[in-house]
Amino acid sequence: MTAELEQFDYDVLIVGAGGAGLRAAIAAREAGLRTAIICKSLFGKAHTVMAEGGIAASMGNVNSKDSWQVHFRDTMRGGKFLNSWRMAELHAKEAPERVWELETYGALFDRTPDGRISQRNFGGHEYPRLAHVGDRTGLELIRTMQQKIVSLQQDDERESGDPESRLKVFAEVTITDLLQDPSGAVAGAFGYWRESGRFVRFDAPAVVLATGGIGKSFKVTSNSWEYTGDGHALALRAGSNLVNMEFVQFHPTGMVWPPSVKGILVTESVRGDGGVLKNSEGKRFMFDYVPDVFRGQYAQTEEEGDRWYTDPDTNKRPPELLPRDEVARAINSEVKAGRGSPHGGVFLDIASRRAPEEILKKLPSMHHQFKELADVDITKEPMEVGPTCHYVMGGVEVDPDTAAAARVPGLFAAGEVSGGMHGSNRLGGNSLSDLLVFGARAGTGAAAYVQGLGGRRPQVDQAVIDAAAAAALAPFEEEGGENPYTLHQEMQQTMNDLVGIIRTAEEIERALERLEDLKARAEHLTVEGHRQFNPGWHLALDLRNMLAVSECVARAALLRQESRGGHTRDDFPAMDPRWRGRNLICSADGDGIAVREQPMPAMREDLLALFETDELAKYLTPEELAAVPTAATHTDGSGS
Amino acid sequence: MSYDARFRVWRGDADGGELVDYTVEVNDGEVVLDIIHRLQATQSGDLAVRWNCKAGKCGSCSAEINGMPRLLCMTRMSTFTEAETITVTPLRAFPVIRDLVTDVSFNYAKARQIPAFAPPDLAPGEYRMQQVDVERSQEFRKCIECFLCQDTCHVVRDHEDNKEAFAGPRFLIRAAELDMHPLDARDDRADFAREEQGIGMCNITKCCTEVCPEHIKITDNAIIPMKERVAGRRYDPLVWLGTKIGLRRG
Ligand SMILES: Cc1cc2nc3c(=O)[nH]c(=O)nc-3n(C[C@H](O)[C@H](O)[C@H](O)COP(=O)(O)OP(=O)(O)OC[C@H]3O[C@@H](n4cnc5c(N)ncnc54)[C@H](O)[C@@H]3O)c2cc1C
Ligand code: SF4
Ligand code: SF4
Numbered sequence: 062m063t064a065e066l067e068q069f070d071y072d073v074l075i076v077g078a079g080g081a082g083l084r085a086a087i088a089a090r091e092a093g094l095r096t097a098i099i100c101k102s103l104f105g106k107a108h109t110v111m112a113e114g115g116i117a118a119s120m121g122n123v124n125s126k127d128s129w130q131v132h133f134r135d136t137m138r139g140g141k142f143l144n145s146w147r148m149a150e151l152h153a154k155e156a157p158e159r160v161w162e163l164e165t166y167g168a169l170f171d172r173t174p175d176g177r178i179s180q181r182n183f184g185g186h187e188y189p190r191l192a193h194v195g196d197r198t199g200l201e202l203i204r205t206m207q208q209k210i211v212s213l214q215q216d217d218e219r220e221s222g223d224p225e226s227r228l229k230v231f232a233e234v235t236i237t238d239l240l241q242d243p244s245g246a247v248a249g250a251f252g253y254w255r256e257s258g259r260f261v262r263f264d265a266p267a268v269v270l271a272t273g274g275i276g277k278s279f280k281v282t283s284n285s286w287e288y289t290g291d292g293h294a295l296a297l298r299a300g301s302n303l304v305n306m307e308f309v310q311f312h313p314t315g316m317v318w319p320p321s322v323k324g325i326l327v328t329e330s331v332r333g334d335g336g337v338l339k340n341s342e343g344k345r346f347m348f349d350y351v352p353d354v355f356r357g358q359y360a361q362t363e364e365e366g367d368r369w370y371t372d373p374d375t376n377k378r379p380p381e382l383l384p385r386d387e388v389a390r391a392i393n394s395e396v397k398a399g400r401g402s403p404h405g406g407v408f409l410d411i412a413s414r415r416a417p418e419e420i421l422k423k424l425p426s427m428h429h430q431f432k433e434l435a436d437v438d439i440t441k442e443p444m445e446v447g448p449t450c451h452y453v454m455g456g457v458e459v460d461p462d463t464a465a466a467a468r469v470p471g472l473f474a475a476g477e478v479s480g481g482m483h484g485s486n487r488l489g490g491n492s493l494s495d496l497l498v499f500g501a502r503a504g505t506g507a508a509a510y511v512q513g514l515g516g517r518r519p520q521v522d523q524a525v526i527d528a529a530a531a532a533a534l535a536p537f538e539e540e541g542g543e544n545p546y547t548l549h550q551e552m553q554q555t556m557n558d559l560v561g562i563i564r565t566a567e568e569i570e571r572a573l574e575r576l577e578d579l580k581a582r583a584e585h586l587t588v589e590g591h592r593q594f595n596p597g598w599h600l601a602l603d604l605r606n607m608l609a610v611s612e613c614v615a616r617a618a619l620l621r622q623e624s625r626g627g628h629t630r631d632d633f634p635a636m637d638p639r640w641r642g643r644n645l646i647c648s649a650d651g652d653g654i655a656v657r658e659q660p661m662p663a664m665r666e667d668l669l670a671l672f673e674t675d676e677l678a679k680y681l682t683p684e685e686l687a688a689v690p691t692a693a694t695h696t697d698g699s700g701s
Numbered sequence: 702m703s704y705d706a707r708f709r710v711w712r713g714d715a716d717g718g719e720l721v722d723y724t725v726e727v728n729d730g731e732v733v734l735d736i737i738h739r740l741q742a743t744q745s746g747d748l749a750v751r752w753n754c755k756a757g758k759c760g761s762c763s764a765e766i767n768g769m770p771r772l773l774c775m776t777r778m779s780t781f782t783e784a785e786t787i788t789v790t791p792l793r794a795f796p797v798i799r800d801l802v803t804d805v806s807f808n809y810a811k812a813r814q815i816p817a818f819a820p821p822d823l824a825p826g827e828y829r830m831q832q833v834d835v836e837r838s839q840e841f842r843k844c845i846e847c848f849l850c851q852d853t854c855h856v857v858r859d860h861e862d863n864k865e866a867f868a869g870p871r872f873l874i875r876a877a878e879l880d881m882h883p884l885d886a887r888d889d890r891a892d893f894a895r896e897e898q899g900i901g902m903c904n905i906t907k908c909c910t911e912v913c914p915e916h917i918k919i920t921d922n923a924i925i926p927m928k929e930r931v932a933g934r935r936y937d938p939l940v941w942l943g944t945k946i947g948l949r950r951g
């Protein structure tokens with residue numbers, strides 16, 4: 062076994078080549094450190110490539126009233142005040158710089174008439190804020206950073222003769238375990254080449270997790286096979302914490318037909334650019350679903366909503382652009398009430414509202430997607446859409462400024478795998494900006510940590526390596542065990558049905574029982590064939606991660622007895638201010654997961670001052686509200 | 702509505718392989734990738750295939766279906782008759798790793814040879830470009846790197862020795878993209894395409910344009926204009942003089 066173990070030494074390992082991983086790699090390499098990027102897919106194919114709508118950054122190119130304060134406020138509202146306010150602050154402040162920086166790498170965003178980066182409207186954002194390239198913004202982001210990395214490699218080649226001397230991409234490698242020294246400090250990572258099945262060991266004092274999300278635990282999802290919660294599970298097993306795992310975002314508009322594409326995303330830009338939701342009676346039902354906390358911020362009539370697209374200063378936005386959790390629940394209710402479309406969704410109509418040329422210009426890949434996959438021409442007919450599991454707000458608990466993971470020295474996390482930034486619900490466009498802001502911070506944070514070690518390198522014991530290899534090979538040893546595909550399907554069905562968009566204690570408890578059963582059965586999986594590019598084996602290894610993460614979601618969901626953002630409890634339908642100041646923290650506990658409450662730090666006064674007292678009253682308890690210095694709050698709502 | 706389809710899938714590795722016959726269920730609205738996944742889940746758990754987005758956005762699932770370079774996830778089963786046998790084979794221009802998975806590292810090597818975007822002397826945030834001007838390059842930036850064009854191009858596909866000297870259509874559009882970028886500070890993109898990328902080997906058969914799932918007009922909008930620029934620059938002494946003394950930007 063040892064004979065075939067390849068070994069590499071680096072200063073910083075980045076696990077993940079999506080937006081967060083690539084930005085972290087650029088930062089670590091620019092800090093002068095030898096950096097490796099590891100990813101499960103080919104370079105340039107990470108999930109980020111699928112992002113459509115745009116990157117949120119308050120550049121104010123389309124409406125100069127925008128500022129970081131307004132972006133901060135929108136983000137906190139979207140997350141129902143459960144966000145790490147420090148992360149939301151850093152994010153709002155730094156997003157514009159991070160976007161402009163992409164232009165210096167060669168990105169070509171769509172432009173305003175005066176030649177700046179154009180910005181589009183999106184749910185929950187007060188002003189047009191999303192930098193975009195048609196509806197393929199994620200592709201632009203990935204390709205731009207991929208090309209920046211190539212450019213850094215070209216610099217290194219000029220300097221040292223070897224393009225990979227300081228920055229190397231290990232594509233199609235899956236990390237299965239983090240390596241730690243006896244004190245728990247990070248010493249590297251262990252994994253296998255997907256192509257050959259051979260093991261590989263990376264020694265490095267710092268690891269940045271940038272592995273993305275967990276959607277593959279659910280049956281209907283917009284996420285790809287990569288989203289098996291690996292980074293979440295690696296962090297848990299290494300002894301770190303996950304926060305906010307009960308909050309899973311169901312995007313309101315996924316395709317519902319044909320069955321094979323069920324869940325694939327229909328971008329929110331369709332609504333941002335004028336598309337409206339209708340039920341089987343032809344009614345724009347969203348007007349009936351504006352919750353109290355948002356009343357006053359959204360149009361009450363169709364006429365006003367329609368005027369807003371051309372005159373946003375004197376009109377309010379249509380309720381189709383409420384935060385995603387609200388829209389997803391509304392669609393769910395309409396379908397349950399029997400007013401759904403033929404295939405169990407509702408109608409999303411842009412055909413009757415915009416000229417075909419405009420639709421083709423602004424939403425080319427949506428047009429292509431529906432034409433090719435569903436035989437629907439969106440310039441002529443409405444689309445059928447319904448909620449799909451899209452994003453996990455929960456993730457590794459990190460220090461906002463450095464992205465250092467809780468409790469494990471040398472471990473960092475950024476992007477969807479990290480938690481806190483989005484609170485209970487993420488606004489559209491706030492992920493891509495999150496990747497850039499905290500990707501850069503994680504790269505810098507990891508570099509600073511390594512430099513602070515002064516040459517000291519935590520060392521892993523050989524026994525740890527042997528155990529990692531043995532665990533990975535276990536599915537080949539077992540005979541007559543279960544098929545990993547079958548187990549995976551059962552798990553997805555369980556999560557979808559029992560811990561999905563609407564939850565109750567009784568159903569979550571049933572889910573936990575089934576997960577226990579699945580966990581036991583997952584100990585005895587059998588895979589056929591050999592180690593070379595074997596998807597059955599890969600799935601068998603991913604399953605333990607998905608099961609751990611699913612358990613976190615279910616346990617946290619059971620504990621939180623209220624409804625907020627991406628967590629809706631039918632048995633506790635209201636948002637409860639007493640739950641606002643509390644995070645739920647998951648950690649590994651033997652073979653299972655322990656969950657506990659953790660109070661959140663109080664928001665800084667100058668940030669509180671960005672909100673009107675009336676609005677704070679919707680979220681804070683009377684005691685918290687009384688503690689807010691009155692001088693801090695003011696009424697013009699524009700912030701400082 | 703479902704029926705049993707006949708599939709022939711190439712199974713094997715670098716040492717060789719063969720077409721294996723399968724009979725497999727097909728349901729309404731499915732694409733070829735769904736069928737490959739059903740084979741994995743029910744008949745051969747170790748069938749190797751690449752995919753990610755299942756929506757034509759990532760360019761991972763490239764293969765040849767009945768000999769045509771295609772994305773597996775964007776090829777609907779309804780384009781075949783129920784009686785047809787569907788043959789799925791790996792991309793022919795690249796070495797096989799296993800089953801439908803090929804070694805596409807050639808493309809990453811070519812990507813690294815192209816000089817990167819050269820930023821202008823402007824502070825971040827100060828870039829100004831008109832939409833009409835960025836659109837030309839944006840067309841090429843739609844590329845999802847599926848490498849279907851590379852696979853179909855006879856220069857790459859039929860002559861292993863050409864691979865050294867010829868970058869292939871994917872990277873000729875990259876050169877064109879940088880050449881047409883309103884703010885790229887280099888002016889030798891066309892020269893590079895001639896001297897280093899072998900643009901002269903392309904004889905404009907347009908096969909690449911035909912297979913591109915993003916409908917990028919590779920030949921008409923990138924290769925032909927670049928070839929003309931190469932010719933123009935090489936033979937027009939005034940243009941040549943202009944570039945040397947900086948009268949005109951790339
Ligand atoms: C269809 C769709 C559209 C979206 N549109 C938008 C949008 O318009 N705006 C927005 O802000 N957000 C959008 N999002 C969300 C956003 O795209 C994601 O949250 C974001 O891209 C996640 O980026 P990341 O860098 O965290 O991870 P990813 O881009 O997913 O990258 C994860 C990386 O980790 C690697 N990896 C995972 N596990 C391992 C392992 N065990 N070993 C080695 N490598 C591993 C993967 O191979 C991959 O390279 C969208 C999401 C989807 C699905
Ligand atoms: S047009 Fe040129 S690049 Fe395209 S396939 Fe033909 S020879 Fe190859
Ligand atoms: S140009 Fe078209 S065919 Fe070629 S790699 Fe890009 S998307 Fe694929």
Ligand code: FES
Nearest residue numbers: 753754755760774
């Ligand atoms: S799976 Fe992404 S293009 Fe087919």
